[in-house]
Amino acid sequence: MKVASLFSGAGGLDLGFINKGHEVVWANDNFYDAVQTYKRNISDHILYKDIAEVSSDEIPDHDILIGGFPCQGFSLANSKREENDTRNKLYLQLLRVLLDKKPKFFVAENVKGILSLGKGKIFDFIMQDFKNAGYNVKFKVLNAADFGVPQRRERVIIIGVRKDVDYVINYPESTHDQKIFDNKKPWVSIGKALEDIPEPEEDHSLSNHDYSKFKLKFNGYLGNRAIDPDKPAPTVTARGDDKGGVVVLHHPKNHRRMSVRELALVQSFPINFIFEGNRSSAYRQIGNAVPPLLGEAIASMFPLTLDENEINQNSDKALCEL
Template sequence: MLKVASLFSGAGGLDFGFKEAGFDIVWANDIFLEAAETYKINIGPHITTESIENIPSSSIPDVDIIIGGFPCQGFSLANTKRHTEDSRNKLYLEFVRVLSDKRPLFFIAENVRGILSLGEGKIFERILQDFSDAGYNVKFKLFNTADYGIPQSRHRVFLFGTRKDLDIDSDHFPPKATHCNPISAKEKGLYPWISIGQALKNIPEPEQNHNLENHTASQYKLRFNGYIGHRLIDPDQPSPTITARGDERGGVVIHHHPKNHRRLTVREVALIQTFPINYKFIGSNTSVYRQIGNAVPPMMGKVIAEAVLKTHHQWQKKQHDTKHAIAA
């Protein structure tokens, strides 16, 4: 079983996906205390809340892969004040530092699509170079999670690094899409996107009898002006991106129910993000909305994890074939 260390782990969306794919998460880190409590109750007690800047690499276990979505608030297209000197942009260097010191076989890093255009693309070039200088060949792709069976249009960049001395070009990243727009699904031999209406069709109203946790009604009065958090929702399409504007510096975004009659509950937002229905969240509703909005959808995490696993098998086969060729 491949061992994983997780940075900027949050409530555990990416980690849960890797766990579901059969990886062993042995160490995790995040400074968001309530998110860490959510992580502990669902994934395990191995998360620490010390700032990564204060954690020496020597205290992190040796692992096969390091994963993490380094803080993205400074990179996000939703942040109209984003700039290249945002201090939060530099936390990826802590990722690079740990990667350089620990030298795992692989790494996965996730971020918003705004990272591709920051500084006219020069910042992303710098990030790729830093990962290369740390000793890794890097592939990246901008994904729409709706293309992988997630009931949400969410565009995120994933970087997949393989240690250079492995000398392997993965055939499995990026993973192929499984879903697409219903109009062209049959022609392409793919499943149609899953809509927000489908995802929530069996979820009772909060005031009805139910045994769901984190499923309480909000008194928030909806507005419809077309801006993020105030858009009319089409129940037959994937949900717009579930977002939270990052941290305590930004307010939580309001997301409408597909019937457009109330705000989504915490449980409904979590289901759209593909957290299991029994995944427990710790903290106030405001905190939990933020935890969920900041997370990688676990189902997307599993898709990425499976690509890593197949790449590992590909590398093992290459090693095996090389040994037999030498022996012959």
């Protein structure tokens, strides 16, 4: 399937789709460093531009539209989140591309906090907008730890199937669990994920293995929590900015904060994936990303090919529903 990606960032979700055999033909983001990271590690098919300034004619035809639209306005980590936060409406750019390009499928990813915004009314509006665009839609909260990511990270995954496409999308079965049962593997602990990573001060050949020297605190707040090495890490966040204010999790030994390389591994990025920009920018790119392993689980829901008969035979029914 040909894939177009909005709000691509460093490319975590895109990498998941590529690893599962799909072809990402176009991507877009307006975070310069993230675009440079994407170009270095994935492809130069990404456009550095504000999506609001990108004409739909500039976007090539595609089968699947994917996008983890910016979530700062929705996130529970943002104590000042409001219904009228302008960032909450960035999903309208995704909707606009859906209406203009009419791909067979779409994926919209966001934080769990989107479900409770405006006592659920905002999410209902979003879902209705997607339905009115001509798609059958559903959603489910997926935890990245359930798919081998050494991090507890819950995200809302909205799936849309164009109404004339006769194909049922089923959410992936988890491969890991907090406890071992039904042939599932145990969650990957943060201690296990980083056990072979040397200290930054030791001899090594790792890229981006530099860490914030910001003083450790243990007050229970975001970025100031003691890490249990025998469990997946808490959610990696992008709270803060690229000027040095990004919140960074403690190392599982709780003697310093994690390096960029370590935090990237917590997000399941390959160890040779190189991040452009300064250290704070790299932290921010990682915090904004969809873990590639979770991206693979999402990508596995979609067929690699689709017979045109599966589309045409249902077109009359879809038109009646519209």
